[in-house]
Amino acid sequence: xxxxxxxxxxxxxxxxxxxxxxxxxxxxxxxxxxxxxxxxxxxxxxxxxxxxxxxxxxxxxxxxxxxxxxxxxxxxxxxxxxxxxxxxxxxxxxxxxxxxxxxxxxxxxxxxxxxxxxxxxxxxxxx
Amino acid sequence: xxxxxxxxxxxxxxxxxxxxxxxxxxxxxxxxxxxxxxxxxxxxxxxxxxxxxxxxxxxxxxxxxxxxxxxxxxxxxxxxxxxxxxxxxxxxxxxxxxxxxxxxxxxxxxxxxxxxxxxxxxxxxxx
Numbered sequence: 298x299x300x301x302x303x304x305x306x307x308x309x310x311x312x313x314x315x316x317x318x319x320x321x322x323x324x325x326x327x328x329x330x331x332x333x334x335x336x337x338x339x340x341x342x343x344x345x346x347x348x349x350x351x352x353x354x355x356x357x358x359x360x361x362x363x364x365x366x367x368x369x370x371x372x373x374x375x376x377x378x379x380x381x382x383x384x385x386x387x388x389x390x391x392x393x394x395x396x397x398x399x400x401x402x403x404x405x406x407x408x409x410x411x412x413x414x415x416x417x418x419x420x421x422x423x424x
Numbered sequence: 425x426x427x428x429x430x431x432x433x434x435x436x437x438x439x440x441x442x443x444x445x446x447x448x449x450x451x452x453x454x455x456x457x458x459x460x461x462x463x464x465x466x467x468x469x470x471x472x473x474x475x476x477x478x479x480x481x482x483x484x485x486x487x488x489x490x491x492x493x494x495x496x497x498x499x500x501x502x503x504x505x506x507x508x509x510x511x512x513x514x515x516x517x518x519x520x521x522x523x524x525x526x527x528x529x530x531x532x533x534x535x536x537x538x539x540x541x542x543x544x545x546x547x548x549x550x551x
Contacts, residue, residue: 302515302516304507304512304513305512306511306512307490307511307512329488333514334514334516335488337486338465340512340536361536363490381433385432385455386429386430387430389461392428394429409467409488409536411464
């Protein structure tokens with residue numbers, strides 16, 4: 298069966314606590330992934346609650362980010378930038394990156410990644 | 425020179441009127457594209473002003489959409505759905521799609537596409 302247009306609302310997608318070591322007060326929702334037919338790239342919605350963070354890490358896939366709500370800081374270890382709603386970022390493959398929300402009730406952003414080896418968890422693969 | 429993290433704000437990106445036949449009261453901003461190093465997929469920010477529309481059309485690349493502001497309607501010709509802030513859509517390749525904003529001051533959404541033959545205008549290619 299051909300996969301047709303898929304429409305949803307992010308609040309209706311399961312919000313999962315990110316349990317990776319060092320990550321604090323952060324959730325992820327997988328909005329668009331191979332599971333619903335997206336073969337090339339995936340859209341995730343992150344919420345970092347006040348005081349939360351994702352420590353600096355890196356991997357061989359890029360990020361395309363758009364900040365929807367709240368304020369916070371994104372760093373690559375050398376440079377730290379403040380982000381606000383409407384900020385966008387391109388983080389190339391293998392570039393270190395970390396996130397922090399010291400002040401806002403929530404920092405909420407979309408983060409899109411390519412579908413490639415290691416980037417998509419089994420439950421989103423749809424294979 | 426390696427391309428490093430790119431940070432911007434959508435309001436600082438040139439807003440271009442979409443001049444394709446049939447499109448009314450619609451602008452596009454290319455936030456992330458091959459020009460700044462994104463080789464796999466591109467992020468655009470659309471604004472459809474009140475009364476504006478993008479008529480039904482289709483092409484062989486998919487869309488991943490997230491509605492940031494305002495309300496409107498997206499159709500594939502068989503089914504029309506109302507979208508609100510936080511709505512997201514996956515539109516597969518070759519699926520007809522059209523957009524309309526009859527009521528809101530602006531309907532604003534992100535629309536991401538894969539980088540492939542025909543999907544990226546020359547000025548965003550960076551080659």
